[in-house]
Amino acid sequence: MIKVGIVGGTGYTGVELLRLLVNHSAVQVVVITSRSEAGRPVADLFPNLRGHLDLAFTEPDPALLASCDLVFFATPNGIAMQQVPELLEAGVRVIDLAADFRISDQALWEKWYGMQHACPERLAEAVYGLPEVNREAVKQARLVANPGCYPTAVGLGFLPLVEQGLIELDHLVADTKSGVSGAGRGASVAALMGETGESFKAYAIPGHRHQPEIRQTLMRASGGDVGLTFVPHLVPMIRGIEATLYARLKDVSVDLQALFEKRYADEPFVDVMPAGSHPETRSVRGVNHCRIAVHRPLDGDVVVISTVIDNLVKGAAGQAVQNMNLMFGLAEDAGLEQVALLP
Ligand SMILES: NC(=O)C1=CN([C@@H]2O[C@H](COP(=O)(O)OP(=O)(O)OC[C@H]3O[C@@H](n4cnc5c(N)ncnc54)[C@H](OP(=O)(O)O)[C@@H]3O)[C@@H](O)[C@H]2O)C=CC1
Numbered sequence: 001m002i003k004v005g006i007v008g009g010t011g012y013t014g015v016e017l018l019r020l021l022v023n024h025s026a027v028q029v030v031v032i033t034s035r036s037e038a039g040r041p042v043a044d045l046f047p048n049l050r051g052h053l054d055l056a057f058t059e060p061d062p063a064l065l066a067s068c069d070l071v072f073f074a075t076p077n078g079i080a081m082q083q084v085p086e087l088l089e090a091g092v093r094v095i096d097l098a099a100d101f102r103i104s105d106q107a108l109w110e111k112w113y114g115m116q117h118a119c120p121e122r123l124a125e126a127v128y129g130l131p132e133v134n135r136e137a138v139k140q141a142r143l144v145a146n147p148g149c150y151p152t153a154v155g156l157g158f159l160p161l162v163e164q165g166l167i168e169l170d171h172l173v174a175d176t177k178s179g180v181s182g183a184g185r186g187a188s189v190a191a192l193m194g195e196t197g198e199s200f201k202a203y204a205i206p207g208h209r210h211q212p213e214i215r216q217t218l219m220r221a222s223g224g225d226v227g228l229t230f231v232p233h234l235v236p237m238i239r240g241i242e243a244t245l246y247a248r249l250k251d252v253s254v255d256l257q258a259l260f261e262k263r264y265a266d267e268p269f270v271d272v273m274p275a276g277s278h279p280e281t282r283s284v285r286g287v288n289h290c291r292i293a294v295h296r297p298l299d300g301d302v303v304v305i306s307t308v309i310d311n312l313v314k315g316a317a318g319q320a321v322q323n324m325n326l327m328f329g330l331a332e333d334a335g336l337e338q339v340a341l342l343p
């Protein structure tokens with residue numbers, strides 16, 4: 001059994017990790033930390049886990065965490081980087097659900113995250129945990145940077161076109177929408193039902209910290225520069241991200257449906273839907289899938305891609321479990337076989 005610790009067990013990604021891991025036959029969760037809830041039984045705070053998990057929250061104690069085989073950080077940005085060197089030296093493998101190791105350019109990371117990196121010497125070693133591009137590296141990794149939710153939805157949508165050099169790269173557009181669980185479980189006025197219900201808005205139009213992360217993925221795939229306008233929106237639902245992506249084709253004769261189907265034919269968690277489909281967020285609620293549709297609107301040379309993921313699963317905890325499975329030589333879909341809730 002893989003002994004797993006979770007730092008930050010009271011957030012939405014923490015409880016989502018628990019929901020997936022308690023049914024994982026190769027895993028035993030041995031440590032779940034929370035400074036605010038230390039001593040309290042986990043199933044007392046999260047009744048969905050009653051009967052599935054007999055464990056209490058503890059303070060984040062480095063010695064306890066060092067006794068694990070793998071530690072997930074489900075903490076705000078800037079926490080994992082303070083503890084990762086010690087854990088790696090103790091032989092523990094780490095998956096960070098936050099952004100501390102996602103961008104390999106230290107100066108770029110510091111610019112967008114507004115803080116100094118605590119262990120820049122580990123940035124080169126961290127593997128960006130998007131299995132659809134980095135599967136073999138994830139299998140060997142000691143430190144995995146789990147991708148952001150929007151970067152997963154946008155990256156998977158653009159990748160087949162970028163890898164094949166089929167679109168103009170100077171001006172890609174990603175118009176994305178997220179449910180409110182993307183903002184985490186911490187209380188804030190902006191996330192109140194009275195503020196988000198029956199309303200819909202764009203945010204971070206001048207710049208969102210996922211823009212450089214998405215560009216990094218697409219530039220690695222293309223080998224050149226990529227121009228990207230990325231605008232996120234908040235929609236009045238709890239889970240889910242829809243990304244509508246626009247690009248200009250260099251060659252309008254390519255069979256895009258066949259291209260996408262071929263690219264993702266062997267991917268267990270990417271579903272290229274039949275031509276003409278419009279993916280719905282509810283079709284991925286609670287599951288680790290990304291569903292994709294590719295369209296050529298009637299006139300012109302534009303391609304439009306629509307992708308959907310559950311921000312808490314393929315956008316966070318599910319992708320982290322997928323990465324864990326790869327790191328430990330398990331079946332990639334172990335513990336991730338759920339079917340989405342519909343309606
Ligand atoms: N929500 C989403 O859809 C997604 C989130 N993420 C990322 O995952 C991470 C967690 O997100 P989410 O679950 O939403 O976050 P929350 O804000 O809901 O939870 C944060 C957790 O971290 C713990 N924590 C906070 N500060 C510290 C600290 N200094 N040391 C140890 N533990 C700490 C908190 O517990 P306590 O204070 O009691 O210790 C809490 O359990 C974030 O980095 C987020 O950006 C990534 C993709 C998608």
Ligand SMILES: CC(=O)N[C@@H](CCC(=O)OP(=O)(O)O)C(=O)O
Pocket residue numbers: 077097098099148149178179180181182183184210232234
């Ligand atoms: C709806 C909403 O607020 N979403 C969050 C993104 C989710 C996230 O957790 O991103 P990181 O892991 O990179 O921090 C936001 O836009 O900040």
